Structure formats: structure tokens, C-alpha cells
Amino acid sequence: MHRLRRMRQSLPAPLHCHAGRFVEADIVREKIGNRSGKKGRISVMGEEWFHVKKRIKSISPVQLIVLSFAVVILTGTLLLMLPAVSRSGEHTSLIDALFTSTSATCVTGLVVFDTWTHWNIWGQIVIIALIQVGGLGVITFTTGFTLLVHRKLALHNIQLATENTAGDTIHIARLIKMILAFTAGCETLGTCILMLRFVPQFGVRGVWVALFTAISAFCNAGFDVLGFLMKDGNLIPYVEDPLVCLTVGALIVVGGLGFIVVSDIYHSRIVREL
Numbered sequence: 001m002h003r004l005r006r007m008r009q010s011l012p013a014p015l016h017c018h019a020g021r022f023v024e025a026d027i028v029r030e031k032i033g034n035r036s037g038k039k040g041r042i043s044v045m046g047e048e049w050f051h052v053k054k055r056i057k058s059i060s061p062v063q064l065i066v067l068s069f070a071v072v073i074l075t076g077t078l079l080l081m082l083p084a085v086s087r088s089g090e091h092t093s094l095i096d097a098l099f100t101s102t103s104a105t106c107v108t109g110l111v112v113f114d115t116w117t118h119w120n121i122w123g124q125i126v127i128i129a130l131i132q133v134g135g136l137g138v139i140t141f142t143t144g145f146t147l148l149v150h151r152k153l154a155l156h157n158i159q160l161a162t163e164n165t166a167g168d169t170i171h172i173a174r175l176i177k178m179i180l181a182f183t184a185g186c187e188t189l190g191t192c193i194l195m196l197r198f199v200p201q202f203g204v205r206g207v208w209v210a211l212f213t214a215i216s217a218f219c220n221a222g223f224d225v226l227g228f229l230m231k232d233g234n235l236i237p238y239v240e241d242p243l244v245c246l247t248v249g250a251l252i253v254v255g256g257l258g259f260i261v262v263s264d265i266y267h268s269r270i271v272r273e274l
Contacts, residue, residue, distance in 0.1 A: 109222020116227030135219025
């Protein structure tokens, strides 16, 4: 019995045990290979992202402005093509949606449809958002160009500085915040004044009409949502209304002049009074 046990112990291990060890070793090597492969893929992705960021940084300011406008227009076009934004529930053709999106973003005021008749509330929201983005873009870049002319600074500088009438140096971030506050203040004030006329006439709808009209006027867009009064009539029903005409006219003038000009006029008046 003892001899048999010794003989069994001296015999080589079964082939499947060796095979199991080989399989286990292969699994370990495979895991190590997968880890190294993941690290390799991560490093490749990191290099690709680095090159993408490098290309983005190499884009000139003018190219960036054009690209940003193109992205906004394309996004607006895709949204305006959706059936959910038209009053009829049908999709709008590509050319009509593209024209409307371009006109709203570039605040030209040209339309192929009456805004109230063709677009429902969602379509009108898309249009007013395009107007606001385009108007802020125009105002911001116009302000930057004005500072560039006065101070001869490069557009790609981190700080875009100039001397206003008070002689302060304005950081570009602070300047943009001031422009946003100026825009929001003017549009809010215009909305509140127009609500005095539109809310008594149209009820809750008058709030939206006042807001849309104020933003459109301040951004010099020319769009309106008064088609339920007169199709393609715009502000014709209020031709003899001083509250509406003077408010809209003031918003157009102030928005067209921009923050820098209005600020210069304001500070120059203060200096003269002192």
C-alpha cells in the first residue's frame, strides 16, 4: 500500500492540470495585454484631444466669429424645421427654415412667413432666442471693435482694455457683464412699459407680446407677434399710439447705439455738468 501511494505521488500531474495552469497563465497575460491596450488607447485619445484643442486655439478671432454664427444659424434651422414648432403641425422646408434662422440671427427683419401665423409658441421662442443671441453677438463684437479702434489691441488678447470717459481700464469679462446687464435692463424696462398697453388688451398673452416686441426692438430685428391683429401688419395698428411707438423707437435707438456709445454720452454729460 505504501509503495502504491509513493508511486502515485511520483507520477507526473495529469495533463489537464498543466493545461489549466497554461490557461491561467494565458488569462493573466491577456489581462495584462488588455490593460496595456487600454493605456495605449487612452494615450492615443489624449493626443488626439490635444491636437483638437491646438487646432481650436489656432482659429483666428474672425474665423471663430463666423463659425459661431454658422453654428447658431444651423441649430436654429434644424429646430425650425421640426413639425412641433409650426402652427399647422407640419415641418417647414429647409430653405424657409434656413432663411428665417439666418434673418433672426443676423437681425435683418426679413421673413418668409408671418411670425404669429406660421409659428406656434415654441417656434416663436426659437426665433426670439436666435434674435437675442444674434443681437448680443452683434452688440458684443461691435463693442470689441470699438475698443480695438480706440486702443489698437489685438482681438486674441486675454484682456481687452480701453479708457472710458472716467479713465478706467475695463477687463473684457467685466465689459461683457456690463453689456449683458445693460441689455437685460433695457429689455426689461421696455417690456414693462409695453405691458401697460398689451396686457389690458390681450390679457396674459400681452406679457409675451410685450417681451417679444421689446427684445426684437432692442436687437433691431424687426420681427413681431402681432399677426393675430393684422397679418403682416407689424406695428401698424399702433401707428397713433405714443406709448408703443416711443417705447419701441427708444429701444431701437438705444440698442443700435450700443453700450459704449450710451456710456460715453452719459459720462460726457456728467463731466459737463460738473
